[in-house]
Amino acid sequence: MKYIFARNRHLVQRIGFTSITLVAFATVIPIVATVIYILIKGGPAISLEFLSGFPHDGMRAGGILPAIIGTLYLTLGTAIFSVPLGIAAAIYLSEYAADTPLTRTIRIAIINLAGIPSVVYGLFGLGLFVLFLKFGTSILAASLTLSIMTLPVIISTAEESLRSVPQAFRTVSISLGATRWQTIRRIVLKEALPGILTGVILGLERAAGETAPILFTGAAFFLPRLPGSPFDATMALPYHLFVISTQVPEMPIKIQYGTALVLLFFVLTMNLIATVIRSRARAKRQW
């Protein structure tokens, strides 16, 4: 019996490889199809008026400018809080922290922050920022919530990037009379920057597309004006898409797909920028 199988070994391999290849393509083709589908169905909706106007007629007509601006504000707000804190924490873990129980606790904490469901972040943001600190439903509360959610992504990619810088550089720098911080600033951080930047952009991309954390902390269904201060609530693309696809009766399909397309475009552009930065940095590396 075994001998028969042995003779058919290569046939088994052909079948096996083919099925695995099919599986892989079955995973990837829907991705491409999805993007193309949204492009086709949403394309017709895109116009200057759509991108720069306000919604009319209960969202059924007009543009989505406030949602676009709102998402930009939220992404910016998230960046302001999460980027400096995240990079600093990554520097701590990579350059300063020894392998102590405290450090291991920090790492476990980061892994946990990464796994918390987005809606739980929304609850937390509601409890702390909106109610307890009395920021109200605001860009501020939503940005802070999104920042904590984005922190683990930034910290882990930044740390990995810092660690990939060869240790020899640090030793040489110290032997030439540099302090630890001087070494970090002049050599390590400079070399790790593209990788850190990639991680930041990917983290912010996620934050831009999230709905649940902003549901009760900053998102508003309809605002007649653009938000004027961080304490104002705001419309946002993901929330807008959610609302018009589930809660507005007789919503024109074209506008729904148009909104989805704009959100997708936003996210994909960030993805593209991050990928480009990563591959260019890899080519220019001096080690």
Next chain:
Amino acid sequence: MEKSLTWREFIITRLIQTSGYSAIVFVALIFFFLIREGIPTLGEVDMSSLFNLRWYPIEDYFGILPLLTGSLIVTVGAGLIAVPFGIGTAVYISEIAPRWMREILKPLVELLGGLPSVVLGFLGILVLSPFIRVFLDLPTGLTALTGSILLGGIAVPTVVSVAEDALDAVPRAYREGAWALGATRWQTIWRVTLPAAKSGVLTAVMLGVGRAIGETMTVMMVTGNAPVLALKLGSLFSPVRTMTATIAAEMGEVANGSTHYHVLFFIGMVLFLISLGVNIAASSVVFRAKKRAERILS
């Protein structure tokens, strides 16, 4: 000059250290607030009615079992999709695909990971759900199955990237040893490489499942939002409601401080603990495997 340099450096070092501790602070803060607003539930609703079979807050029925089973069935379904497709794709990318194909596939899978969940839910409503309704001849397309399919798609990028890293990390020597003994590449993959990457692949699955449990918008949009107990196989083809969707859907309507409000936070607490458990399990798997690997290789 030297003195001011060290003074400035001292402040910077302190700031960096404080940032390092911040992760612990935030986790503790989140846990604290969930407890603060969720614990009153135990005072306002007694245990037996919490584990009741009816979730109907308007009439003060706070049985969370339907929600638990809703999350469970959708997650299990997602896992059944994400595991074969995720691991299969990872094996293809890591072991079978030619170099140029890898460079195309990896970014594409990463792209899927970046798609906002609300966009997938949106397509679920407009495309997948009518398809399922027609194809399976159901009264509605908004079912646990629809949710599972989409969640599987959301979990796949996580599974693929972690599993692919794990497969990549298997030393070349293992594969070469197997080839030298006359194994085909296929045999090598299944008998040598994959078992060697076992712990990494397991971690990938756990993280993917963790992602599925925590997903909110997609399930809220396509699973129909009917809080009924989902224990039979047939439940897959009818509407359910997950814990995450419950919080998202009802939080906007509750009065601050009411029992309903507290119960929603309680559910949030449960979700937090579940994800804590999954993540600790996943990281302990990696940790133990690494120690074993260190012992073997040294």
Next chain:
Amino acid sequence: MVDKIVIENLSLQYSDGTESLRGVSLGIHQNAVTVLFGPAGGGKSTLLRCLNRLNDLTEVKASSGRIMIDGENILDPSIDVIALRRKVGMVFARPVVLPLSIRENLTYGLELAGEKRRAKLDEAVERSLKLAAIWEEVHDRLDDPAIALSGGQQQRICLARVLALQPEIILLDEPTSGLDPISTGKVEAALVELKKEYTIILVPHSVQQAARTADHAAFFLQGELIEYGEGKSLFTAPKQKRTEDYVTGRFG
């Protein structure tokens, strides 16, 4: 001839238990090449790393003894370590150029020390490249990335980098171990010139290199100093049996 460095009863143990140095006492002469040689694990690199306090970065369990440089104990926690590292420069076994241009590699140490004047920096660059015998080869491409140079050239850049800080003592830990014989010859020739102005301590990668370059030589075995003497006589007529066994190749 006064001793530039006096090592008094130096012992050091790493935190994983390995004892690296055991009661080493040694005097290093000024303006000469002192060679520390012996089989692996002898403590030579450890001793070198003590001399510029680079061991501060590693997990050291216990250390005792003194190292006096110009009469000052450099192991004392109160001394200025940064200034020490400028005074005692080190060249490592693998040529590690920083991910910067050639010029920036050389001015790195000076800029850290606060030197901003363009003229001074340029002058230091030219001086140190000439001392390291590599000025002719790179003077027209100082702004190119240092990584573009060959291994031998990179190592001489590392030497020039140290020289730019105008140290008094230069430590070299197997500096030619990865280099071809021609580059090795260039480095050894540079050392012969440099010892007129600097105190040089070299860990060679072979006994032959030790014999070629040493004015004074110290034989280390498993953390202990076995024998110390004049370069010429130590290799031809060692006093200790163990030294003789190693030098003649009976063990290694």
